[in-house]
Amino acid sequence: xxxxxxxxxxxxxxxxxxxxxxxxxxxxxxxxxxxxxxxxxxxxxxxxxxxxxxxxxxxxxxxxxxxxxxxxxxxxxxxxxxxxxxxxxxxxxxxxxxxxxxxxxxxxxxxxxxxxxxxxxxxxxxxxxxxxxxxxxxxxxxxxxxxxxxxxxxxxxxxxxxxxxxxxxxxxxxxxxxxxxxxxxxxxxxxxxxxxxxxxxxxxxxxxxxxxxxxxxxxxxxxxxxxxxxxxxxxxxxxxxxxxxxxxxx
Amino acid sequence: xxxxxxxxxxxxxxxxxxxxxxxxxxxxxxxxxxxxxxxxxxxxxxxxxxxxxxxxxxxxxxxxxxxxxxxxxxxxxxxxxxxxxxxxxxxxxxxxxxxxxxxxxxxxxxxxxxxxxxxxxxxxxxxxxxxxxxxxxxxxxxxxxxxxxxxxxxxxxxxxxxxxxxxxxxxxxxxxxxxxxxxxxxxxxxxxxxxxxxxxxxxxxxxxxxxxxxxxxxxxxxxxxxxxxxxxxxxxxxxxxxxxxxxxxxxxxxxxxxxxxxxxxxxxxxxxxxxxxxxxxxxxxxxxxxxxxxxxxxxxxxxxxxxxxxxxxxxxxxxxxxxxxxxxxxxxxxxxxxxxxxxxxxxxxxxxxxxxxxxxxxxxxxxxxxxxxxxxxxxxxxxxxxxxxxxxxxxxxxxxxxxxxxxxxxxxxxxxxxxxxxxxxxxxxxxxxxxxxxxxxxxxxxxxxxxxxxxxxxxxxxxxxxxxxxxxxxxxxxxxxx
Ligand SMILES: Nc1ncnc2c1ncn2[C@@H]1O[C@H](COP(=O)(O)OP(=O)(O)O)[C@@H](O)[C@H]1O
Ligand SMILES: [Mg+2]
Numbered sequence: 001x002x003x004x005x006x007x008x009x010x011x012x013x014x015x016x017x018x019x020x021x022x023x024x025x026x027x028x029x030x031x032x033x034x035x036x037x038x039x040x041x042x043x044x045x046x047x048x049x050x051x052x053x054x055x056x057x058x059x060x061x062x063x064x065x066x067x068x069x070x071x072x073x074x075x076x077x078x079x080x081x082x083x084x085x086x087x088x089x090x091x092x093x094x095x096x097x098x099x100x101x102x103x104x105x106x107x108x109x110x111x112x113x114x115x116x117x118x119x120x121x122x123x124x125x126x127x128x129x130x131x132x133x134x135x136x137x138x139x140x141x142x143x144x145x146x147x148x149x150x151x152x153x154x155x156x157x158x159x160x161x162x163x164x165x166x167x168x169x170x171x172x173x174x175x176x177x178x179x180x181x182x183x184x185x186x187x188x189x190x191x192x193x194x195x196x197x198x199x200x201x202x203x204x205x206x207x208x209x210x211x212x213x214x215x216x217x218x219x220x221x222x223x224x225x226x227x228x229x230x231x232x233x234x235x236x237x238x239x240x241x242x243x244x245x246x247x248x249x250x
Numbered sequence: 251x252x253x254x255x256x257x258x259x260x261x262x263x264x265x266x267x268x269x270x271x272x273x274x275x276x277x278x279x280x281x282x283x284x285x286x287x288x289x290x291x292x293x294x295x296x297x298x299x300x301x302x303x304x305x306x307x308x309x310x311x312x313x314x315x316x317x318x319x320x321x322x323x324x325x326x327x328x329x330x331x332x333x334x335x336x337x338x339x340x341x342x343x344x345x346x347x348x349x350x351x352x353x354x355x356x357x358x359x360x361x362x363x364x365x366x367x368x369x370x371x372x373x374x375x376x377x378x379x380x381x382x383x384x385x386x387x388x389x390x391x392x393x394x395x396x397x398x399x400x401x402x403x404x405x406x407x408x409x410x411x412x413x414x415x416x417x418x419x420x421x422x423x424x425x426x427x428x429x430x431x432x433x434x435x436x437x438x439x440x441x442x443x444x445x446x447x448x449x450x451x452x453x454x455x456x457x458x459x460x461x462x463x464x465x466x467x468x469x470x471x472x473x474x475x476x477x478x479x480x481x482x483x484x485x486x487x488x489x490x491x492x493x494x495x496x497x498x499x500x501x502x503x504x505x506x507x508x509x510x511x512x513x514x515x516x517x518x519x520x521x522x523x524x525x526x527x528x529x530x531x532x533x534x535x536x537x538x539x540x541x542x543x544x545x546x547x548x549x550x551x552x553x554x555x556x557x558x559x560x561x562x563x564x565x566x567x568x569x570x571x572x573x574x575x576x577x578x579x580x581x582x583x584x585x586x587x588x589x590x591x592x593x594x595x596x597x598x599x600x601x602x603x604x605x606x607x608x609x610x611x612x613x614x615x616x617x618x619x620x621x622x623x624x625x626x627x628x629x630x631x632x633x634x635x636x637x638x639x640x641x642x643x644x645x646x647x648x649x650x651x652x653x654x655x656x657x658x659x660x661x662x663x664x665x666x667x668x669x670x671x672x673x674x675x676x677x678x679x680x681x682x683x684x685x686x687x688x689x690x691x692x693x694x695x696x697x698x699x700x701x702x703x704x705x706x707x708x709x710x711x712x713x714x715x716x717x718x719x720x721x722x723x724x725x726x727x728x729x730x731x732x
Contacts, residue, residue: 048687051679076689084687088680092702101698102688109689141702142684158688 001026001197002047002067002166007058009046016042018222019058024215026165027194031208032201033233034219035241040201041085043219044168048082049075062166076102077109079165083155083172085201089143095154096124096138099161106162127160130190132183148175156187167191169200173207185210205233218244281334285309288437291336295406295440298413301420308426308436315430324591325535325562328500335438335471391455398454400484401446405473408444415446419477423506423543423570431502432539439473439504447482447513456712458487472503478513480546485516487715501560503538511546511573518711520719522559522726533561533590540567541597544576544605552579553596554710556719558726561590566624568597571605571633578607581707583719585726586619586651595624595656600633600666609640612704615651616727622654629666637667644674645703647696647727697724 002024009017016039024030034040046053047060049072060067067075090098103123104114115123128135131153143151152172159167169188173181188211192198200211208216208230216232217224218241226232226244236244279287288309292302317327395402401412409416426436447453478484488505507515521536536559542551553567563586569578580596598607607627615621621644629636644653655672677699685695701708701720708716 048683050683072683072686073689073691076687082687084684088678088684090681090684090699090702092705093698098685098688098690098698101690101694102685105689105691105694162688 001063002199003059003061004047005059005061007043007046007060008056009042009058010054010056011042011052015056016053016222017046017058020219020223022217022224024166024197024199026197027192028214029192029198029200029211030215030217031213031233032199032217032219032224033203033205033236036203038219039222040219041170044082044085044170044199044201047075047168048072048080073105077106081159081162081164081167083152083159083167083169085170085174087143087146087151087155089141089146091141091144093142094139095142098142099124099158102158103161123161127157130160131157131187133157149177149180152176152184153180153187156184160187160191163191163196165196167196167198169198171201171203173202173204181207182210205237208233220244279334279336282331283309283333283335283438287335291438291440294336295409297409300417301409304421304426305437308433309438311427312430312433312437315433318430328535330434333500336440394454398451399448400451400453400457401444402457403444405439405442405444405475408475412444412446415477416444416475419475419506419508421506423508423541424504424539429539431537432504435471435473435502435504435539439471442472442474442503442505443476443486444474445476445484445486447478447484449479450481451479452482453484456485456487470501472501472505474503474505475508476506476515476517477508478510478515478549480510481512482510483514485712486518487712488517488519500535501537503540505538505540505567507540507542507551509542509544509546509549509551509573509576512548513546514550514552515542516552517542517554517567518715519553519555519557520711520715520722521555521557521563522722534559536560536563536565538563538565540565541570542568542578543570544573544578544602546576547573547602548575549573550577550579552577552581552710554579554581554707555594556583556704556707556711556722557592557594558583558585558722560592563590563592563594565594566596568599569607570599570601571607571636572601573605574602575604575606576602577605579710580607580609580611581710582610583612583614583704583707583723584621584623585614585723586616586621587726588617588619590617590619592620593622593624595622595626597626597628598638600627600629600636600638600663602633604635605633606636607638609638609642610706611640611642612707613642613644613653614647614700614703614723614727615644615653616647618650620652620654622656624656624658626658626660627668628658628660629663629668631662633663633666635665636663638669640668640670642670642672643703644672645700646674646676647700649676693724696727700727 004020004022007017007020008015020043032040047067049070055068062080070078100120107114133153143154146154152175155172172184176184185207188198200207200213212230216228216230218226218236220241279290285306288305289302292305401408421436424432426433445457476484476486507517509515544551551569555567557563563584567580571578578598582594584592584594586592595611596609598609600607609625611623613621613623623642625640627638627640640657642655646653653674657670659668661668677696681699682695685698686692700723704723708719711719
């Protein structure tokens with residue numbers, strides 16, 4: 001589904017991604033781990049199409065298309081979803097309003113009819129229940145005054161409603177207490193499906209206890225330096241990134 | 251200043267060359283202003299002697315006044331002798347006879363605003379009776395109001411039918427000498443609305459200029475007077491939400507509100523006069539004096555405005571809080587796009603004890619526009635326990651526009667509590683990207699963020715107005731990004 005080949009990207013003249021390659025197929029869940037500042041968020045933002053990054057070289061293919069040639073909203077409508085590390089507040093805009101606008105934009109792109117209020121609310125209620133969110137969330141401003149945990153939950157709620165093909169979760173576990181993490185993990189797990197690929201960026205292996213990945217990658221200094229199965233995450237936790245850097249000789 | 255003085259001198263010394271009444275056709279006057287023109291207007295409207303005199307006094311005072319220079323706006327000097335001060339309302343046979351005869355671009359805008367078909371015709375100035383039976387609509391609603399004892403009609407009508415009320419209140423809030431444009435208006439005003447709500451009456455419906463049959467032909471110098479007698483209540487909606495292409499450059503209206511004891515007036519405006527094109531050509535100069543007088547104890551006046559149009563807006567709806575415990579409110583959204591300039595705000599003058607005021611101002615600037623908030627909170631020594639809360643937020647779209655805030659606070663009673671909050675933010679790239687990442691187009695994203703920013707004000711508008719205001723905001727910010 002997604003093929004990243006030798007991707008080099010920079011921001012403000014600073015090289016961040018330095019030859020990153022990665023492939024993920026539909027139905028898989030990959031975890032990307034790595035030290036602070038390695039370029040994990042940069043990768044997620046570049047894939048989602050944020051302005052300001054210069055793609056120096058390399059390519060990204062998504063479902064057979066050149067992803068980098070698409071505008072950010074086109075990528076979203078094609079099924080790329082980014083759960084942000086730091087979801088932004090949009091004062092005065094109802095959560096439910098944004099969700100409805102987003103869902104209808106995506107449905108329209110797929111040639112489907114816009115949902116009426118009734119059908120839409122039915123979907124929302126179901127997903128809110130899944131995320132154990134109170135109905136009062138809907139009429140609050142987007143992320144306005146939300147706690148860190150509430151923001152992350154809200155991201156997964158949006159993902160559940162928009163049903164993307166490729167979901168990028170950027171540190172969705174950070175700032176969550178153990179109960180909240182379980183809720184978020186259940187939400188993500190319920191979205192695992194043979195048609196969907198999920199990339200989870202995380203700092204800690206504890207999330208992987210709840211969402212078990214098929215592949216674990218280590219991203220360091222702008223590159224994937226090691227890939228493996230679940231056990232790689234455990235090893236990392238036991239020995240730290242220092243160990244890894246020695247092991248791969250970077 | 252030198253040029254203005256020169257102009258004025260020229261103006262004052264100018265002799266009217268031709269015999270006035272012989273030169274003109276009976277329904278229009280040629281450009282220019284002098285006492286004969288004023289007498290002509292007054293005569294056309296069959297006004298009583300006192301009103302003619304009132305106009306003339308205003309005119310004579312206006313001649314001595316310099317053009318105000320303090321607003322944060324720039325425009326070439328207006329040639330007041332180049333304006334025609336009276337033209338009779340269009341006769342039905344001169345108006346377009348159907349929508350087919352109306353500028354398609356205008357219709358396109360109505361379409362975007364979601365204005366109902368029959369209303370589009372009215373807004374576009376199509377002869378009314380060619381479209382729907384306006385008479386019956388008007389009569390049913392007039393009957394309902396009459397039952398309640400409410401007087402609502404054109405200003406000229408009120409001068410004829412209720413001269414005692416008009417005489418008592420006209421100029422009692424905005425004196426003829428108040429300021430340059432108010433003086434000009436007092437001299438030459440053509441028409442406007444008059445409302446009187448009797449004691450203890452709650453007006454049975456929202457009063458809107460929409461129902462007033464001659465609203466479409468109201469000239470550029472409108473005069474509106476609303477009097478709410480003791481314990482009464484009224485909500486008044488002004489303006490239409492569609493861009494009226496208007497050949498006139500200058501609009502100088504005066505609106506006076508009087509709230510007696512325990513009375514409440516809610517005045518909502520959606521203003522969308524022609525703003526000029528992207529290069530700043532054309533467009534309306536909107537120089538308006540709006541003021542409410544909370545004359546009685548426990549009275550309340552609330553201004554809500556959404557200003558998206560006009561090339562230049564210069565407007566400060568104000569409240570004089572004279573009665574004890576009276577309340578003044580000002581909720582405003584002012585949008586300036588392209589080369590529009592807006593200088594708006596309010597004045598809250600606290601005179602009575604325990605008077606309270608709230609100011610919520612949302613300024614949005616896009617393109618190369620300049621948007622200024624100017625607000626005065628004045629607490630007089632008599633206003634024991636006065637309180638004010640001001641919140642003044644500016645939103646910038648792009649980096650070539652500007653927002654300016656000029657708060658003036660004069661507290662002359664030590665017990666006054668005045669709070670002022672101000673923020674300026676750019677439409678965040680983060681916010682925009684967040685919305686794009688959810689699949690929204692850039693335009694929809696901007697509209698959504700801007701509407702969210704204005705929410706506190708929109709909430710104050712009557713329901714159907716709020717919907718139109720949002721649509722209007724979206725239309726006026728079209729192409730602001732990207
Ligand atoms: N706008 C920017 N200008 C310059 N450097 C940046 C910018 N944004 C991120 N960086 C740098 O890029 C590197 C990678 O950041 P990031 O992708 O956020 O790392 P991670 O998510 O792996 O912790 C960091 O060194 C960070 O300081
Ligand atoms: Mg990060």
